[in-house]
Amino acid sequence: MHRKIRIVDIAKMAGVSKGTVDRVLHNRGSVSDAARIAIEKVLEQVNYKPNIHVSAISLKRRYKIIVTTPEFSPGAYWESIHNGIRHALEEYENVKVDYQVFTYNQYDVYSCRETFEKIAGIEMDALIIGPTFNEETVNLCKKLDDRDIPYIFVDSTIEDTSPLAFFSADHYVCGFMIAKLITSLIPAHTNIAIFQAVRTGDRSANTTILRKKGFTDYLEKNRCSNLILSIPFSVTEPEDNEMYLSHLFHSQKDIPAIVVLNSRGNYIANYLANNHIEGVKMICMDLTTANIEALKKGQIEYLIGQEPEYQGFYAMKTMLEYLIFKKPVERQNYVQLDILTRENIDFYKSFNNIMY
Amino acid sequence: MHRKIRIVDIAKMAGVSKGTVDRVLHNRGSVSDAARIAIEKVLEQVNYKPNIHVSAISLKRRYKIIVTTPEFSPGAYWESIHNGIRHALEEYENVKVDYQVFTYNQYDVYSCRETFEKIAGIEMDALIIGPTFNEETVNLCKKLDDRDIPYIFVDSTIEDTSPLAFFSADHYVCGFMIAKLITSLIPAHTNIAIFQAVRTGDRSANTTILRKKGFTDYLEKNRCSNLILSIPFSVTEPEDNEMYLSHLFHSQKDIPAIVVLNSRGNYIANYLANNHIEGVKMICMDLTTANIEALKKGQIEYLIGQEPEYQGFYAMKTMLEYLIFKKPVERQNYVQLDILTRENIDFYKSFNNIMY
DNA sequence: GACATTTATGTGCACGTGCACGAAGATACA
DNA sequence: TGTATCTTCGTGCACGTGCACATAAATGTC
Numbered sequence: 001m002h003r004k005i006r007i008v009d010i011a012k013m014a015g016v017s018k019g020t021v022d023r024v025l026h027n028r029g030s031v032s033d034a035a036r037i038a039i040e041k042v043l044e045q046v047n048y049k050p051n052i053h054v055s056a057i058s059l060k061r062r063y064k065i066i067v068t069t070p071e072f073s074p075g076a077y078w079e080s081i082h083n084g085i086r087h088a089l090e091e092y093e094n095v096k097v098d099y100q101v102f103t104y105n106q107y108d109v110y111s112c113r114e115t116f117e118k119i120a121g122i123e124m125d126a127l128i129i130g131p132t133f134n135e136e137t138v139n140l141c142k143k144l145d146d147r148d149i150p151y152i153f154v155d156s157t158i159e160d161t162s163p164l165a166f167f168s169a170d171h172y173v174c175g176f177m178i179a180k181l182i183t184s185l186i187p188a189h190t191n192i193a194i195f196q197a198v199r200t201g202d203r204s205a206n207t208t209i210l211r212k213k214g215f216t217d218y219l220e221k222n223r224c225s226n227l228i229l230s231i232p233f234s235v236t237e238p239e240d241n242e243m244y245l246s247h248l249f250h251s252q253k254d255i256p257a258i259v260v261l262n263s264r265g266n267y268i269a270n271y272l273a274n275n276h277i278e279g280v281k282m283i284c285m286d287l288t289t290a291n292i293e294a295l296k297k298g299q300i301e302y303l304i305g306q307e308p309e310y311q312g313f314y315a316m317k318t319m320l321e322y323l324i325f326k327k328p329v330e331r332q333n334y335v336q337l338d339i340l341t342r343e344n345i346d347f348y349k350s351f352n353n354i355m356y
Numbered sequence: 357m358h359r360k361i362r363i364v365d366i367a368k369m370a371g372v373s374k375g376t377v378d379r380v381l382h383n384r385g386s387v388s389d390a391a392r393i394a395i396e397k398v399l400e401q402v403n404y405k406p407n408i409h410v411s412a413i414s415l416k417r418r419y420k421i422i423v424t425t426p427e428f429s430p431g432a433y434w435e436s437i438h439n440g441i442r443h444a445l446e447e448y449e450n451v452k453v454d455y456q457v458f459t460y461n462q463y464d465v466y467s468c469r470e471t472f473e474k475i476a477g478i479e480m481d482a483l484i485i486g487p488t489f490n491e492e493t494v495n496l497c498k499k500l501d502d503r504d505i506p507y508i509f510v511d512s513t514i515e516d517t518s519p520l521a522f523f524s525a526d527h528y529v530c531g532f533m534i535a536k537l538i539t540s541l542i543p544a545h546t547n548i549a550i551f552q553a554v555r556t557g558d559r560s561a562n563t564t565i566l567r568k569k570g571f572t573d574y575l576e577k578n579r580c581s582n583l584i585l586s587i588p589f590s591v592t593e594p595e596d597n598e599m600y601l602s603h604l605f606h607s608q609k610d611i612p613a614i615v616v617l618n619s620r621g622n623y624i625a626n627y628l629a630n631n632h633i634e635g636v637k638m639i640c641m642d643l644t645t646a647n648i649e650a651l652k653k654g655q656i657e658y659l660i661g662q663e664p665e666y667q668g669f670y671a672m673k674t675m676l677e678y679l680i681f682k683k684p685v686e687r688q689n690y691v692q693l694d695i696l697t698r699e700n701i702d703f704y705k706s707f708n709n710i711m712y
Numbered sequence: 713g714a715c716a717t718t719t720a721t722g723t724g725c726a727c728g729t730g731c732a733c734g735a736a737g738a739t740a741c742a
Numbered sequence: 743t744g745t746a747t748c749t750t751c752g753t754g755c756a757c758g759t760g761c762a763c764a765t766a767a768a769t770g771t772c
Binding site: 006007008018019022026028050051053054055056057058059060061 | 727728729730731732
């Protein structure tokens with residue numbers, strides 16, 4: 001194997017100094033066409049890959065990166081995404097990053113709108129977005145596009161935007177898989193109750209819609225005869241849920257299976273436990289600490305994980321490498337869908353163990 | 357946050373030169389007790405963490421690392437482990453590593469013995485071992501211990517050895533989880549056929565024994581009434597398997613479920629397909645390309661993954677960081693047990709996508 | 713005590729990139 | 743032609759560690 005090519009090697013080949021090569025590599029301008037073309041010619045021939053270790057220690061400029069996601073509490077889904085983001089910054093501790101977090105209420109479209117308008121006015125190098133509402137996100141992204149500010153989505157992607165990349169589960173397939181799992185646990189012809197979060201202003205989250213679609217499609221394709229009971233679930237008015245649930249379980253219907261398409265499965269699990277309702281198989285989304293607890297207790301049969309730490313970590317990592325090294329970016333990044341049981345949950349790597 | 361502490365800072369604090377600090381940090385010797393103690397005192401107070409980027413570019417010495425595992429063919433389990441190892445070396449491309457691979461026949465204890473004896477005589481800095489046979493591995497490790505050569509296990513660990521670390525699934529839990537999955541797919545009181553690999557010299561692989569134990573323990577604990585049919589599986593004499601299988605399926609027994617505790621599940625799947633035996637639920641180990649194909653075709657219901665790339669990657673990464681930076685090592689490293697279905701298999705990251 | 717040998721310590725360079733600074737060359741305008 | 747302005751380009755330093763080499767101190771030997 002040949003010696004690794006360096007900037008000075010390219011400079012010598014192109015008959016210029018390393019400063020000029022540096023300007024071309026980083027698009028800094030102030031280069032004559034002749035010099036630029038000569039250098040580009042050399043770059044085509046040789047496969048130059050900067051030594052990232054040296055780049056790292058030589059870096060001087062600061063980057064301002066903004067992160068906006070729904071609000072979150074300890075142990076919740078969105079906290080994991082933020083943990084991943086922080087881990088990425090720790091890995092690149094030598095890079096000077098000012099990062100600022102803006103959260104909004106994911107059940108209130110006005111909160112989102114307000115936050116996004118504030119963000120749109122800020123000076124920044126890049127943005128990481130955890131989107132919920134379509135229209136508001138599209139509006140924000142339009143402004144970002146105009147200002148040539150790159151942005152990356154986590155958790156889900158939004159149509160009619162042009163992000164640098166997105167890191168998300170395939171929510172449709174997620175619902176599809178959940179249907180397969182739940183139907184393997186219960187007899188045919190039985191009922192399945194599905195809980196979905198309700199939001200203000202008649203808006204639904206992308207994610208839940210897609211999961212629901214995947215779920216029903218599976219049943220249809222496989223001619224499953226189970227009856228689906230769609231139950232609303234309110235995060236803002238938790239007292240309503242008590243009503244929905246008591247309604248469901250006093251309706252004399254047999255409910256052998258429950259599916260929760262958001263991360264609040266533990267809430268339902270607790271209701272069942274408190275009301276001594278047993279023998280219900282539950283499948284829920286996301287490895288929140290509360291959900292994991294319920295899984296270990298046997299209240300939940302399967303938890304579906306969508307690697308939130310991974311999403312956050314790679315969103316930030318990808319952004320940094322794009323900003324610093326102009327590293328080419330893969331746009332579509334679907335994360336793994338993990339099936340967790342009380343048996344394999346203890347080995348699940350929450351990225352705290354992984355580091356990277 | 358304070359400025360990061362450097363070697364020269366420590367040197368100044370201890371009243372010595374950076375060369376002496378370097379010698380203490382790397383245990384190079386030639387340091388007076390007085391100087392060593394002074395430096396160690398400073399090191400206790402400050403939290404020195406070397407800048408790995410600078411370390412990386414300053415590295416000069418070569419390391420010789422040997423890897424020994426069972427033989428493998430393309431797309432097979434052990435190949436993934438080797439892929440992970442290579443990825444780690446790519447990440448540390450600046451480190452000069454001579455690495456040499458020695459494989460042995462995992463079904464032949466003599467082959468293993470011969471290979472290990474050869475390895476024991478070689479000059480090296482470190483070793484990564486994919487063990488199969490207990491006694492032979494213990495013998496090799498004793499010699500390594502005498503020569504102070506660090507070694508790391510992948511795939512499984514061996515008692516009575518003192519490895520620097522091991523990266524492995526918890527095979528007992530794996531079997532336990534498989535039992536849970538398979539019993540959820542079939543009615544009570546039915547038969548379950550279990551395939552286990554047979555080896556020369558009456559030796560069994562650790563892994564299979566542990567998985568089988570976990571499997572039967574689950575059934576016992578949960579008072580499952582399924583009848584277990586243990587079927588041998590020979591890799592060396594494949595024509596025997598045809599016999600075992602035809603025996604099984606001509607015995608008039610109803611076989612609604614099959615569990616394969618090694619990575620050759622696809623072999624059984626093909627037998628079923630060729631003989632038009634349908635409606636059998638299979639759970640198999642490992643994401644070999646052949647197994648993945650069978651999973652996608654619907655011949656296999658669940659595949660259990662044990663992150664072989666991850667194992668290889670972190671085994672080599674851990675070893676390198678131990679050798680270079682004297683980084684402290686976590687001994688026990690249990691990998692994730694992934695449950696794959698035809699739905700989520702496409703999102704499974706084979707590390708080719710991940711890189712790191 | 714003189715010299716040889718061993719042990720302990722300090723000094724200085726290489727690693728390759730990012731970026732600041734200043735020099736040189738080109739162009740404009742009086 | 744002389745001066746000012748803008749564009750283009752080259753030079754050189756910083757980053758912090760690993761390690762080789764030179765130097766100084768301590769110890770051993772007769």
